[in-house]
Amino acid sequence: MRPARLSAVAAVVAAAALTAVTGCTEKGDDGEGVVQVTATDDTCEVSAKEFPAGHVELAIENKGSKVTEVYLLFPDDRVVTERENIGPGTTQRVTAEVKPGDYRIACKPGMKGAGIRQDVKATGKGAAERDPRLDKAVAAYRTYVQAQADETLPLAETFAKAVKAGDLEAAKKAYAPSRVGWERTEPVAESFGDIDPKVDVREDGLEDGQKWTGWHRLEKSLWHDKKITDEDKKLADQLVTDLKDWQNRVGTADITPTSMANGAKELLDEVATGKVTGEEERYSHTDLVDFKANVEGAEKSYALLKPVAQENDAALVTELDKEFAALDALLDKYRADKDSYVFTSYDTVGAAGRKELSDAVNALAEPLSKLAAAVVTK
Template identity: 85%
Template structure:
């Protein structure tokens, strides 16, 4: 779960209303290319250089002129994410390439990385479909099949976990917890394509939005994780939440076939996931009670690498140097993670509270070394 995500609203505001959101202003026409939209983020504004741009491959040229770390999103009207770039520090610039169909969208800047963000209504014009290399269509189809397989395989493991909770079996629930999450963590590159499932099943307590009450609004794995490891007990509320987790995961399983997945969302999602690893898994914040962070960590890397592997043939032709670097950094990170294996199963890793400060720094450096070239993958596959 990426920290402090944009919440999904049950009834999306109309584009006309969003255009009037305080702080969203339009800059003069500009940009450094037909498909480039400049986004200037401050602590109280989200300025865009164009409110209309041709459908197809669009590049956001983002500059954070505020004092807070920010995030920038392209959103569908119902708040599903087209693409995003998180953890944009003050005074820094980033670029992100996305594929958009004709229609209405919102560009959102989120100073402080909390709340719904400051929004700007935009439109992608033209009725022609995006022209893709046929290999990219095959990559998307193969990736969707991979995600569906992960969802299908997750459900019985999650049901085993939920049954242990509902039976009040604390030790069995602890044992089943990490395996139940692997398939979900592998699909995190496109988690936000599933609408509101992510904040339902994978939010941490400090990831709740302002105004949400942990006692009533916090659901999913991490709520149960806290009960099992910190509280050391299973009550009626936890048994109820275990059932709700299965309901939400069944919903996720059905949504996979309908999710908007594109080559650029695969590439950008993999990069954002590595950023999440750097800011959450490496710090020990994700699994703060169970200390099973390395299980999630490895699954995240596997999911990101799957996206990359499917896009690699096209990226190889367009940017062979980038592919060589990505191959090197994925291999290095996987080799480093394998040092922490404590058994043969995919969930047998050293508890993260046993990993020292120097070792965590080494892991962080390896993640960052991979995340930088991975940020260029989306541009490489659409050249």
């Protein structure tokens, strides 16, 4: 789950870490297709309210005192692309593929709330015909996501059945396996509308008035409260219902080559700034299962886009291959065995181990931030 907010201290730490990784993105020549976004603590200014459809780059500068995030949204608030954890005084660039139509650019100072919004429009007929290899990559990735959703449902039903039976130990055992498919598809989680906050929100990520549902609400009952209530049994049924909704949305979700690439990068940022701290699975300590699934999902996006990226930026591909291999090898050290999806409890991983994981994630996130631009380079 991409957290809706961070504490003030955590946000500053996250910004410092990510500035080192992504805050020094090279500034290219700004021209047609580049929209300057200037964010402050109370404004969100854009250089153009209209821009040509096709490949659009947001050149973001945070002139405020708070960590911010910037979103390009459809009118119904589905996410086209985003860039989170933009520290004060830093710049970021993010490439997206947009069709003609109305959109919104939102800046979220403090990474809270709906943000300060500007209505914008993509005009014209869109980009030239896309490389057919990228269309093939999107189709293959959609098939992958659908398979993950289809495989998740029976595992989630097993988890829900144990909760409804009041079987605490069986529910604990079924919890982490039921999450793997979802975690693998998190690079495009926000393409599914409101599913993410329904099934994967943490207590400190709730918006005002939002009811807490999903895996983490049940996680707290199982490990922290050590009991299953009648309300938990209802929440287990709701989780399955929401996941069926997710399963049905995969076929119509708006997925593009750039959303695959940007989503993989944003997911690695989330791992670096939140999951490595143990915040995600704070009660069950099954964080390493999530990490591995997240990396597998990001690597799947990359593998499908790799043939085009290889032609456009061979050096980037070499670096990404190296960093993915290093992170995979590091995570595999924590497996029960090489063929198992059982990992060490994260509360037994000390500060040195967590730093090693964080460093490896950051080393991958930096080149991954360049993947979207590499696949649209002409």
